[in-house]
Each structure stands twice: as C-alpha cells, then as structure tokens.
Amino acid sequence: MKVRWLLPFGIVATPIAHVAFAAQYMTVEQAQRAAFPDASEFVLRVLDATSLAPSGGAPQGWAPKAWQARAGGRELGWLMVDQVIGKTELITYAVAVDAHGAVKSVEILDYREAHGGEVRLAGWRQQFVGKTGADLLELNKDIKNISGATLSCRHVTEGVQRLLKVYNAALRGAAE
Amino acid sequence: MSGELLRRMRPSLGTLVELRVEGLDAVRATRACEQAFAEIATIHRLMSFHESGSDLGRLHRARVGTPVRVDARTYEVFDRALCIAAATQGRFDPTVAARQVARGLLPRPASSWTPDPAARWRHVELVGRRKVRLARPLWVDLGGIAKGYAVDRAVEILVAAGATQICVNAGGDIRVAGARSETVELRTHTGIAAMPALEVIDAAVATSAGPFHGADGRAAAVHLNGRTRHPVDARRFVTVVASRCVVADALTKVIMAGDSHVALQALEQFDAQARVHVFGQGWLPEGAAA
Numbered sequence: 216m217k218v219r220w221l222l223p224f225g226i227v228a229t230p231i232a233h234v235a236f237a238a239q240y241m242t243v244e245q246a247q248r249a250a251f252p253d254a255s256e257f258v259l260r261v262l263d264a265t266s267l268a269p270s271g272g273a274p275q276g277w278a279p280k281a282w283q284a285r286a287g288g289r290e291l292g293w294l295m296v297d298q299v300i301g302k303t304e305l306i307t308y309a310v311a312v313d314a315h316g317a318v319k320s321v322e323i324l325d326y327r328e329a330h331g332g333e334v335r336l337a338g339w340r341q342q343f344v345g346k347t348g349a350d351l352l353e354l355n356k357d358i359k360n361i362s363g364a365t366l367s368c369r370h371v372t373e374g375v376q377r378l379l380k381v382y383n384a385a386l387r388g389a390a391e
Numbered sequence: 392m393s394g395e396l397l398r399r400m401r402p403s404l405g406t407l408v409e410l411r412v413e414g415l416d417a418v419r420a421t422r423a424c425e426q427a428f429a430e431i432a433t434i435h436r437l438m439s440f441h442e443s444g445s446d447l448g449r450l451h452r453a454r455v456g457t458p459v460r461v462d463a464r465t466y467e468v469f470d471r472a473l474c475i476a477a478a479t480q481g482r483f484d485p486t487v488a489a490r491q492v493a494r495g496l497l498p499r500p501a502s503s504w505t506p507d508p509a510a511r512w513r514h515v516e517l518v519g520r521r522k523v524r525l526a527r528p529l530w531v532d533l534g535g536i537a538k539g540y541a542v543d544r545a546v547e548i549l550v551a552a553g554a555t556q557i558c559v560n561a562g563g564d565i566r567v568a569g570a571r572s573e574t575v576e577l578r579t580h581t582g583i584a585a586m587p588a589l590e591v592i593d594a595a596v597a598t599s600a601g602p603f604h605g606a607d608g609r610a611a612a613v614h615l616n617g618r619t620r621h622p623v624d625a626r627r628f629v630t631v632v633a634s635r636c637v638v639a640d641a642l643t644k645v646i647m648a649g650d651s652h653v654a655l656q657a658l659e660q661f662d663a664q665a666r667v668h669v670f671g672q673g674w675l676p677e678g679a680a681a
Contacts, residue, residue: 221589240400
C-alpha cells in the first residue's frame with residue numbers, strides 16, 4: 216500500500232461523493248452481443264405513445280429503445296435501452312429480458328456528468344417516476360440494498376421497473 | 392495476452408459498482424468481471440439488512456441465544472467487524488441498527504424481539520463452526536463493512552484471473568491493485584468538478600457518508616458514535632486509506648465518532664491513514680481536528 220495525499224491542509228471544500236468520472240462502458244452493440252451471443256439479428260422496435268402509456272405515461276422526450284434479439288426467426292428476448300439522471304449524472308443503461316420475460320442482465324452503458332438541459336429534463340422525469348401509490352410501494356419493495364441506495368442506483372432501479380412495464384404491455388409475446 | 396482495458400458497471404450493493412481491469416484479453420476479462428459481479432451479488436444477498444432471506448434476516452428471526460449457522464463470508468465479516476469494534480472500544484459497532492431503525496434510516500426488520508437498548512457488539516458471539524449467537528436481543532447491520540468486503544472479494548477474483556491493473560469502485564468504497572499509481576478524486580458541493588484527492592498504489596479508499604436531511608429539513612449525520620449512540624458531527628467528513636476496503640470502511644466510522652485518541656490508535660493498529668475535512672476549517676490530518 217502506497218499513498219500520496221494531494222489535498223493541501225486547510226483547503227475548504229465540502230466533499231460529498233467519491234470519484235467523478237465519465238465513462239462509456241459498453242456500446243449498444245456490445246450490450247446486445249453480451250446479452251444474446253447467439254442472436255443472428257437485432258430488430259429495432261419503435262415504441263410509440265401507446266406502448267409507453269402503461270409505464271405511467273409517456274412524457275414528451277422520453278424515448279427508450281427496444282431491440283428484439285432473434286436467431287433464425289426465433290425470438291431470444293429483448294434489449295431495452297434508456298437514460299436516467301442520477302444525482303447530476305446522465306446514466307444510459309440496458310436491460311436484457313429473455314424470451315420468457317425474465318431479466319437476464321442490467322448493464323450501465325454510459326455514465327457522465329449531465330448538463331443543465333438534462334438536469335431540467337430529470338426534474339420532470341422524477342415527477343413521473345413512482346407517481347402512483349402503487350408504484351411507490353412496488354419500488355420500496357424492489358429496491359434491496361445493504362445500507363441505503365444511492366440516488367443513482369435508485370433511479371436506475373426505477374428505470375428498470377418502468378421498462379419492464381413497457382415490455383409487459385407492448386413487447387411480450389410480440390411476433391414482429 | 393494483450394493489455395486491453397475493460398470497464399463494466401452494474402447496479403449492486405445499493406449503488407453503482409464499477410470494475411476496471413487491464414492485462415487480460417477481452418474474453419478472459421469479461422469472464423472475470425462476470426465472476427466478480429456474481430460474488431458481489433452473493434455478498435449482498437447474504438449480508439443485506441433489508442432482505443429477510445439474508446443471513447442477518449435469519450439471525451434476527453431466530454431465538455435469542457440460539458446459534459445460527461451463516462455463510463463463511465458472513466462469518467468472516469462478523470469476525471472483522473467485532474475485531475474492529477473491540478479495538479475501538481465500540482466506536483465502530485455493528486449493533487447500532489436498532490437506533491438507525493428508530494431514526495428512519497433503516498427499515499424495521501422482521502424479527503421476533505424488540506432490541507435491548509443496552510445491547511452492544513460484545514453481545515454478538517462467534518461460537519465456531521460458522522455459527523453466530525446473539526446473547527441479547529439486538530439487530531446487526533453490516534452495511535458499509537459488507538460493501539467494503541465485497542470490493543475486496545471482487546479484487547481478489549480479478550487478481551486471481553490474472554489482471555495486472557484493477558480498480559473496483561462501489562459508490563465510494565474503492566480498491567486498486569497493480570503496480571501503477573491511481574488518482575482518486577473527490578467531488579465537492581461547490582461544483583460538479585472533481586478534485587484529485589490522493590494517489591494510491593495497491594490500496595483501498597473509503598469515505599464517510601454525507602449528512603441527510605430529516606423530516607424537519609435539518610441536516611444530521613447518518614453515522615452514529617457506536618459507543619454513545621449519538622449522531623456524529625455532521626460538519627465532518629472523512630477519507631481513510633488502508634490495505635483492505637473492509638478495514639477502510641469501518642475506520643471511517645471510528646474517525647467520525649470523534650475520539651481522536653482512539654482514532655489515532657486504530658489507524659496505527661490497522662496501518663491506515665486518514666484525512667478529516669471540517670466545515671469551515673478545511674482538510675486536516677486526523678488528530679488535528681479534535
């Protein structure tokens with residue numbers, strides 16, 4: 216173990232969190248390959264306002280994407296990609312769901328500091344997150360953690376729940 | 392073998408966990424990361440305070456005084472926790488959970504008893520053969536120390552897989568391994584920009600949690616002094632460096648407790664270093680901020 220402190224004594228700044236960073240972890244293509252290595256094609260499905268409605272409404276600007284993974288005409292599952300704001304970070308994440316509707320994986324694709332416009336966008340999005348009592352109850356039950364979820368983790372978890380509603384309403388059992 | 396870099400991030404342990412590995416080809420690196428994430432998820436499932444099926448959940452539902460068999464990993468974390476509690480005369484105490492439930496910071500667990508307010512860490516007994524016994528009614532939260540342990544285990548798995556440079560970051564519980572020096576940054580309230588805080592080689596870094604805002608809107612510290620059970624000074628913030636993350640995380644609580652003499656002794660005993668930030672005074676070495 217070797218340490219070199221770079222903090223000059225006496226510098227006044229109130230640190231709140233560790234390590235700000237920006238990183239791309241995976242591209243959408245890499246996430247598709249990782250989740251469905253046997254797929255021969257990924258077919259983009261356009262999610263319109265009707266498909267998004269069951270998740271609690273389809274506010275302007277919310278545009279998650281969904282690809283069906285196929286092998287020789289057979290459905291292997293879906294990969295859905297969306298964004299949430301953590302505290303001040305813009306987080307792009309992917310949820311892979313198998314042909315039976317079970318979650319295969321949740322991967323962060325991209326993580327970076329958000330800009331003003333995106334944070335404002337997050338403001339209304341948080342209003343719409345867990346809007347109903349039923350939703351809140353569900354989220355409390357589903358968020359499992361050791362010592363209190365961070366905002367980033369909570370928002371990703373909420374986002375996953377939202378995408379699963381879209382999946383159940385619009386994608387599950389879809390032939391094409 | 393090439394020196395490729397692979398970074399992955401997933402939600403786990405109630406935070407976003409990042410793995411970074413170098414020195415493995417893409418296939419091996421991906422496989423090693425899968426193993427590390429799987430181990431982290433297992434540790435979460437075993438040691439979560441929130442999940443009734445965890446080892447802690449089973450302990451809290453058992454009869455007081457009955458030995459409960461736990462996973463070897465849970466047993467090891469208990470052992471570390473009690474060792475640090477003993478060394479710090481309870482400034483770090485994993486049995487503060489009942490107070491945190493009362494403060495609304497932890498959910499009430501499914502449990503057959505009401506905790507005894509006088510129960511302390513010494514009423515948790517390791518009775519061998521991976522069995523844990525509670526001598527009095529109490530609730531245990533392994534919280535941050537389990538998170539630190541998960542980071543340590545992930546690093547061990549990635550080292551064993553042959554990675555040459557590794558960084559695991561679970562929401563501020565960080566450990567780096569490898570020959571190269573890594574810079575750890577802190578983000579400040581004053582802006583989004585991060586500032587470099589320290590450079591480390593083969594070391595773990597942990598920081599204390601920031602204050603939370605209670606129902607009355609006032610800021611209070613999340614952490615309690617394990618001995619007095621009072622919230623620590625909300626104007627303090629601590630960064631600790633140790634060789635293992637499980638130790639670094641526990642020592643943040645010891646230093647936040649504010650007894651400088653005990654804190655310095657613990658830092659020496661566990662070969663760790665710390666910096667304390669005090670609101671209005673800036674960064675200070677531990678000991679100067681008493």
